[in-house]
Amino acid sequence: GQQLNQSPQSMFIQEGEDVSMNCTSSSIFNTWLWYKQEPGEGPVLLIALYKAGELTSNGRLTAQFGITRKDSFLNISASIPSDVGIYFCAGLNFGNEKLTFGTGTRLTIIP
Amino acid sequence: NAGVMQNPRHLVRRRGQEARLRCSPMKGHSHVYWYRQLPEEGLKFMVYLQKENIIDESGMPKERFSAEFPKEGPSILRIQQVVRGDSAAYFCASSPRVGGLNEQFFGPGTRLTVL
Numbered sequence: 001g002q003q004l005n006q007s008p009q010s011m012f013i014q015e016g017e018d019v020s021m022n023c024t025s026s027s028i029f030n031t032w033l034w035y036k037q038e039p040g041e042g043p044v045l046l047i048a049l050y051k052a053g054e055l056t057s058n059g060r061l062t063a064q065f066g067i068t069r070k071d072s073f074l075n076i077s078a079s080i081p082s083d084v085g086i087y088f089c090a091g092l093n094f095g096n097e098k099l100t101f102g103t104g105t106r107l108t109i110i111p
Numbered sequence: 112n113a114g115v116m117q118n119p120r121h122l123v124r125r126r127g128q129e130a131r132l133r134c135s136p137m138k139g140h141s142h143v144y145w146y147r148q149l150p151e152e153g154l155k156f157m158v159y160l161q162k163e164n165i166i167d168e169s170g171m172p173k174e175r176f177s178a179e180f181p182k183e184g185p186s187i188l189r190i191q192q193v194v195r196g197d198s199a200a201y202f203c204a205s206s207p208r209v210g211g212l213n214e215q216f217f218g219p220g221t222r223l224t225v226l
Contacts, residue, residue: 031213042202042217043154088153092213097144097167099215101153
């Protein structure tokens with residue numbers, strides 16, 4: 001089956017730093033979604049990408065849909081304490097409704 | 112606008128009992144998905160339903176698990192004769208599925224603990 005690998009697995013950064021994480025797949029996807037999950041809560045949709053090469057921003061977050069359709073990147077600029085959580089990428093193909101989730105990147109901000 | 116609602120948020124069952132998890136999709140959404148998450152892992156797809164129809168149940172165990180989304184009322188994920196390995200967080204998502212877009216919005220989850 002399809003697998004999504006995220007890196008890094010975890011990040012420890014200082015407030016104000018920029019963050020980069022990526023997601024790679026063994027096969028192509030038509031849609032990439034990025035979610036954030038906090039303890040005890042469900043994933044919250046951050047950004048949706050529908051076209052290869054697409055670059056989309058949502059406030060301090062920027063995500064890109066890789067040209068090969070096998071990867072995606074998420075950047076967070078000027079991190080703040082509320083950015084703490086686990087970030088998941090998820091891939092989706094037309095006609096197949098199930099999201100395939102990545103392994104997650106856990107972001108911790110050091111005071 | 113209320114988001115996806117799930118209840119209960121926490122459920123404790125003894126081995127052999129039945130667990131019933133409920134999900135009310137966002138207003139205007141007629142597509143519901145159930146996912147399971149084990150600790151320190153990503154979510155795994157279980158089943159996709161539209162009103163009164165199961166569209167894709169390829170991720171759901173063949174035995175003891177069932178799901179429904181009746182014409183009226185919430186979607187229900189039912190686990191019969193629970194075992195310890197069923198302990199996990201179960202998330203429901205809904206989608207409007209309009210114009211080819213399929214953004215899925217998740218509820219807060221039900222955390223099932225089997226004693």
